[in-house]
Amino acid sequence: MNDSTGNKFTDLHSKMGLRDTFSVGSSGLRTRRVRAALSVVGITIGIAALVGILGLSQSGSADLLKDLDALGTNLLTVQAGDGFRSQQASLSSDATAMIDRIGPVYEVSATTKIAGGVFLNDLIQDGRTKGITIVAADLNLLRAQRGSLKSGKFLDEMTSQFPFVVLGSVAAERLGIRNTSGKQKIWLKKKWFMVIGIMEPLPLAADLDRSAIVGYPAAGKFLEFEEPPEIIYVRAYPEHIHDVRSVMPATVNPENPEEVQVGRASDVLEARIAASDTFLNLFVGLGAVALLVGTIGIANVMVIAVIERRNEIGLRRALGATKFHIASQFLTESLLLSVLGGITGVVVGISVTAIYAISRDWSIVIPVYVIAGGILSSILIGGIAGFYPAMRAANMSPTEALRTK
Amino acid sequence: MNLENRSPQFALELKEISKVYPGPPVVQALSDVSMSVTHGELLGIIGSSGSGKTTLLHIMGTLSIPSSGSMFIDGRNVVGMSDKQLSGVRSQQIGFVFQEFFLLPGFSALENVANGLLYSGIPSDERMERAFEMLGRVGLGHRGNHLPNELSGGEQQRVAVARALVHNPSFVLADEPTGNLDSENTASLMELFSTLNEEGTTVILITHDLEVAKSAQRKITLRDGRVDSDLSR
Ligand SMILES: Nc1ncnc2c1ncn2[C@@H]1O[C@H](COP(=O)(O)OP(=O)(O)OP(=O)(O)O)[C@@H](O)[C@H]1O
Ligand SMILES: [Mg+2]
Numbered sequence: 001m002n003d004s005t006g007n008k009f010t011d012l013h014s015k016m017g018l019r020d021t022f023s024v025g026s027s028g029l030r031t032r033r034v035r036a037a038l039s040v041v042g043i044t045i046g047i048a049a050l051v052g053i054l055g056l057s058q059s060g061s062a063d064l065l066k067d068l069d070a071l072g073t074n075l076l077t078v079q080a081g082d083g084f085r086s087q088q089a090s091l092s093s094d095a096t097a098m099i100d101r102i103g104p105v106y107e108v109s110a111t112t113k114i115a116g117g118v119f120l121n122d123l124i125q126d127g128r129t130k131g132i133t134i135v136a137a138d139l140n141l142l143r144a145q146r147g148s149l150k151s152g153k154f155l156d157e158m159t160s161q162f163p164f165v166v167l168g169s170v171a172a173e174r175l176g177i178r179n180t181s182g183k184q185k186i187w188l189k190k191k192w193f194m195v196i197g198i199m200e201p202l203p204l205a206a207d208l209d210r211s212a213i214v215g216y217p218a219a220g221k222f223l224e225f226e227e228p229p230e231i232i233y234v235r236a237y238p239e240h241i242h243d244v245r246s247v248m249p250a251t252v253n254p255e256n257p258e259e260v261q262v263g264r265a266s267d268v269l270e271a272r273i274a275a276s277d278t279f280l281n282l283f284v285g286l287g288a289v290a291l292l293v294g295t296i297g298i299a300n301v302m303v304i305a306v307i308e309r310r311n312e313i314g315l316r317r318a319l320g321a322t323k324f325h326i327a328s329q330f331l332t333e334s335l336l337l338s339v340l341g342g343i344t345g346v347v348v349g350i351s352v353t354a355i356y357a358i359s360r361d362w363s364i365v366i367p368v369y370v371i372a373g374g375i376l377s378s379i380l381i382g383g384i385a386g387f388y389p390a391m392r393a394a395n396m397s398p399t400e401a402l403r404t405k
Numbered sequence: 406m407n408l409e410n411r412s413p414q415f416a417l418e419l420k421e422i423s424k425v426y427p428g429p430p431v432v433q434a435l436s437d438v439s440m441s442v443t444h445g446e447l448l449g450i451i452g453s454s455g456s457g458k459t460t461l462l463h464i465m466g467t468l469s470i471p472s473s474g475s476m477f478i479d480g481r482n483v484v485g486m487s488d489k490q491l492s493g494v495r496s497q498q499i500g501f502v503f504q505e506f507f508l509l510p511g512f513s514a515l516e517n518v519a520n521g522l523l524y525s526g527i528p529s530d531e532r533m534e535r536a537f538e539m540l541g542r543v544g545l546g547h548r549g550n551h552l553p554n555e556l557s558g559g560e561q562q563r564v565a566v567a568r569a570l571v572h573n574p575s576f577v578l579a580d581e582p583t584g585n586l587d588s589e590n591t592a593s594l595m596e597l598f599s600t601l602n603e604e605g606t607t608v609i610l611i612t613h614d615l616e617v618a619k620s621a622q623r624k625i626t627l628r629d630g631r632v633d634s635d636l637s638r
Contacts, residue, residue, distance in 0.1 A: 012493035015526030024523070031511030315507040318468060319568075320496020320524035322489050398468040404505055 014320045021325075025332025028305060039301040040341030042294025043381060047345025047374045048352065049287035051366070055353030057280040058365040064273050066363075067203050071146050073266040074241045075204055076234040078248055081261035091260075093228040095252045096138070102251060104240035109144040110229030111137045111208070114219060116189030118212045120175050132171045134189060135211040136219040136227075144233040145202045152180025152197030159196055160215020163188075163222050166197040168209040188212060189223050204265035205233070233265070294341065295381045302334050302389035306396075313393050314401030327394035334386025335379060342378020346371055415477065416576045416607045417442040417465060422474035424460050424630075434460040435630040437474070442576060442609060447602040449621030450611045457630040458611045462580045465609065466499050467491040479575050496524040500569030500577040504584035506561045508553040514564045515540060515549035521568035539571040540564070543597060559590030566597060576607035583617050595620050 016024075029036040078099065080090045092098075100108045114134040141147075142154045153159070154166055165188060167177060177184055177195055184195040193214065202208050219225040232252075236244040245264070249257035306313070313326055321329075350366055357364045424435040434457045442448055452458050463469035464476065467483055475484050478498055483491065500521070508517045519529075519536035527535075540546050543563040553561055562582060569577050579598070583591040599620050602608050612618055626633040 012490065012497050013526070014489070014492040014496040014524040016524055017526075020523060020529070027509070027511055311505070311507055312509060315501075315503075315509075316524075317492070318466065318495060318499075318501045319521060320492050320494075322492040322524075324489075325492075325524060399463045402468070402503065402507075 014322045014325065016321075016325050016328075021328050021332055024329050026336055028309070028329075028333045029336060032305075035301065036337060036340075039297055040294070040337050040344070042290060042297040043338050043341030043378060044294075044345040044348065046287050046290030046292075046294050047342050047378060048348035049290055049345075050284060050377075051346050051349025051370050051374050052352040052356075053280060053283035053287060054370045055349060055364075055366040056356055057276050058367055058370075059353060059357040059362045060360075061273050061276050062365045063362050064269055064276070068266060068269050068273075071204050071266060071269070072235075072238070073264065073270075074236055074238040075144065075146075075265040076236065076241070076245060076248065077205075077261075077263045077265050078232040078234060078252060079230060079261050081259050090227075091229050091232065091252060095229055096232060098251050099232060099234055099248070102236070102244055102247060104237040104244055105234055106237065107140060107144045107233075107235035109138040109141045109233045110216075110231070111135050111141065111213075111233070112216075112219075112225075112227050112230040114189065114214075114223060114225050114227075116223065117187075118171070118175070118189075119187040120177075121185075122187045122190075122192075130171075130174045131210055132174060133207070133211045134223070135208065135213050136216045136225065137213045138216065141208075141213070141233070142199065144235055145204055145208070147202045148200045150198045150200050151178070152195070154197050154199075155213065155215045161217045161221070163191060163193040163218060164196045164214070165193040166199060166213045167195060168199055168211045168213070169201045170209040171212055172198040174210075186212070188214070191222050193222075203269060206268075291377065291381065294338075295385045298334060298337055298341075298381065298385035299388065301337070302330060302386055303392070305333070306330060306389045306393045310396065310401045311404065313396055314398050314403075317398035317401065323394040326396075327390040330390040330393045331383070331386045334389065335382035338378045338382030338385060339375065342375050342381075345378070346374040349374070414443070414480070415441045416444045416446070416479060417609070418477040418480075419465070420475045420477075422461075422464060422471045422476060424457075424464060424469070425472045433630055435464070435471070438627075438630070438632055439474075440625060440632065440635065442607065444575075444607055445602070445605055446623060447598065447608045447621050448610065449618035449624045450609065450627060451613060451615065451618050451624055452627030452633075453613060456627040458613070458627055459580055460630075461627065462578050462609075462611050466501060466578050467494050492524070497572065498575040500572070500574040502562070502565050502569045502577060502579035502582045504581040506553070506558075506565045506585070508561055508564055508568075510553055513550050513552060514545060514556065514560075517553065517564055518567045518571050521571040525572055535571055536567070539567040542570075542601075543567045557590070558586055559593060562586060562590070562594055563597065566594075566601075570601065570606060576609055577601075578609050578611070580611045581613070582610070583612070583614065591617065 096108050096110045099105060114136055116134050118132040118134060139155055139160055165186065180195055180197055182194060185192045186195060245262050248262045249260035252260045316326060353366055354364050418441045420439050422435055422438045426432040426434055438461060450458055464471050471484065475482055478494060483494055515536050518540050519532040522532040522535060537549060540549055543566055545560060545563055548556060548560060583594055586594060595617060598608050610621060618624055623637045625635045
């Protein structure tokens, strides 16, 4: 300042470092905390919704995809459809053997529903069956389903001959049975059956989760039951699954192939993934709307701040702030607001995802891109919301800004 | 202060400055105003309401561009400079004191004074040091941590004076600095200006109050945007 030698004002520059820009930009928020907090609610909700819903759908469909992978897409279900001729179409009793003759088929397992109630004992029979169905099944059912046992054993050559029963996961839960040591009996179609196993859930045949499974021989001997297969589960080599599927009807019922229904068990899972995607799109849309509203909210608060703090702008210009400094101050303020909202939103979104996923026993999957995307979009929003107010503040004439009413 | 180092003769020199507000209606706020302000002067600019005092102060402070004429600060022509260059001039060479104080409410007295150096590129701890020293010079060394709303009007204006001086400007512009003060605070603020002036600060004091202008060695009277009289004591 003291060397005013007339050398073209090289010594006369307004300067402000990044740290000061940050501190000046945050000063407007520090002195108006409540308003700052309220103004970011929209952004917080929007980002939380997006992070939450993307996290949840990822966590949800991650498990579905994992299931699908483990369970395979090569399980066909064969059953009698609604025939034209006979009211009650059924499969023939040698259907299992005929399917087994198809080359690429490597596993065939039949099941048949048996009418009758399942109760914990012979005293409490209030007529309510707890929605548990008796099912006669082949011994390889569990293998065909790629299922596993929670405890005990599945039916084998011996136990399928006698009054032994394996419970589906839901059936066991409804009956309150955990013991498979051979001491727990249940009252099944008015006969005592010994529980020897409890299955884990079978995602490809959820009906079986609610069933009590007995062997065909035992069903014949103790339940006076001699019906042909109702649903046959078929595993074939994946690369031939389409061929197997197309020859299936004629193989099972050469006379009336149209009476045979063939489905792919995994289609149910795939439909659930697709459904969760639709759900996802809906919520992403809602989150986007919340973000838009949040952006407008921040822009609004910033415009008000610029008007209210006109004198501050004038003072800062008098102290030597350039237009750029003023613009930086308000842009910083807007960015801080939205990033604060964004970070809060990410934290809330992650928490919601984690809590929900834990409550549903899902694995928690929150992709990094969701977190990064949340923060980045809040930065973008801060820039967009702050741009006009910052420009307006910067272009205010200093004398106009210094005027008091 | 540092008078011997300032090579140009005048702290501020105006040559035939005019200012027209385009309106409508068109207002000729200043017409051919010329004056020179020597380093170390305490100049009072007086005039009735609407005579153009604030307009003149804004031009002297480079906050407003004259319609015609030339102006030199420390011998350098500032007319025609860019907005950015003018900001640089203000950050280094001009101090402002306003009628309304304009202290920032969320900042302590010390921080408000330090804000006078905010745009000068001086590191933060040095700004604080110099602000502390300056606050002592206006007699408020003990009130540095107080917020503006914890200070009396007179004290607030002293803080504002400290802020205007902390970067050691070529001159201080004060527009009705006593306008919001009672007579007691007015007297003590004028005393402060006199003391600072004796210590070397160039002060340009704008007021419509003749009583306030009494302490100025030189008085320029504006009438209808023209210099009506220029009297030295
Ligand atoms: N932005 C503007 N646009 C148009 N006219 C203006 C503007 N600012 C000031 N004027 C006019 O210029 C003239 C001088 O105004 P100025 O504010 O400089 O007077 P002043 O001497 O400071 O008065 P006061 O003592 O009331 O503050 C007045 O007639 C005023 O109406
Ligand atoms: Mg005025």
